[in-house]
Amino acid sequence: MTYQDLRNNIFSKKSYLCVGLDTDPALIPECLKNEQYPLFAFNREIVDATAKYAVAYKPNTAFYEACGTEGWKQFEMTVAYIKEHYPELFVIADAKRGDIGNTAKRYAKCFFETMDCDAVTLAPYMGKDSIAPFLEYKDKWAIVLALTSNPSFVDFELYTGNDDTSKPMYQRVIETASEWGTTNNLMFVVGATRAEMLSGIRKFCPDNFLLVPGVGAQGGTIAEVAAAGFTKDCGMLVNSSRGIIYASKEDDFAEAAAKAAAKVVSEMEISFK
């Protein structure tokens, strides 16, 4: 998907909501547990119910891998279902891969050829070799971890060496990786729980789209994030996973997910006025 298509979808829907499909077999409703493909059945219902609110979906590979081959199959089925029925929606494989060049090529093949994901999340630790193969695909995106939403982001992402006035590691990552890609194929992950740091990031990363997890269950708010990071082209995808897909654990889960998604999107309205 191109930058312009993504931007246009966002402005026509007045939404920058990404729904995270962290689908856990222990948390899906009882009524789905006897399905042949329960994770896929759950995802299909969630997607059908929320597609008019969301601009992106983000299946998290860990939840599918934990179920083995049957889980991986349902991950593939989910991506294929979205791309078949809602081709205008942006699909992110939340995989956080990162490896040497010849291996990174295989991961890129996995997510961009074997599957038809639009983007994949990547860990920057190993440097350019581990990111560049993803940037070679036309209209596909690399989404590089920068400042994450988890408590232990302090361990390495803020590292400055001995000199506290040095750029912290996450800034080094954003500035360095920005030289490898463009605003048309490179996004960064910046957690909503770091909204106070987002306006600082916009000083050295004014235009790239940001994938912003951590709204809802992890504590960030849409208003804070939008105030700090919204650009003329929106420039962000705000993810909510558990707050939407597990809004109800009963038979009405899809309807409840739609209501939760609608509520998040209503909070986004102000960004488009």
Place this chain on the structure above:
Amino acid sequence: MTYQDLRNNIFSKKSYLCVGLDTDPALIPECLKNEQYPLFAFNREIVDATAKYAVAYKPNTAFYEACGTEGWKQFEMTVAYIKEHYPELFVIADAKRGDIGNTAKRYAKCFFETMDCDAVTLAPYMGKDSIAPFLEYKDKWAIVLALTSNPSFVDFELYTGNDDTSKPMYQRVIETASEWGTTNNLMFVVGATRAEMLSGIRKFCPDNFLLVPGVGAQGGTIAEVAAAGFTKDCGMLVNSSRGIIYASKEDDFAEAAAKAAAKVVSEMEISFK
């Protein structure tokens, strides 16, 4: 597998060879391409031919994921085959995962419960949350990226901020992560192409096992690595992937792999004198 069992296997075999199963459908011999499960068939032959030389195997998840669900299935079959037929061998899922706590738990479940791997490689960028769930499993191992073998290791792993006398990021990673685990459940990845830096690493990381990729195709040598990093308990697993598994691309591939593995192990002999 316990530290003591791993150490004892190494000393009884006089080998610290790990064989990397980077199994690429385009590179396996023609004679296997019509098998129902060609990647597994290749791995089974390689393992049977090299098991008397190796102490560990390291399937690389990217190569299986690139083949979709059928690839993932053959990854699982490979791990199950090794654990069934050679339970004394150490199996590393080379997955380089790293995510927030609730997701890291799912990856740990994948590799340590759904499968029976002994260890998994992990990226440190997101900090303790992303590593700790793997350390909660008895007799399982987290192998954390420190100083990798690829050319772009310089981008972030050597970061010191403004002050060149600061500890570089990889040292910060090793020292910090060492507080989360013990020598019984935590290893680090240090590339063989960085042998000149290995003796420096042994000053602040004297005892942990190191997983050392980059021998062979990537340019490092056993002698350099052993001279710099061998401990009283060996303290290293040296990986070779392409140099062994693709020693021949003809029908004699398994025999050629055994010869290549035997040659590497012969270079290790000096470490046990």
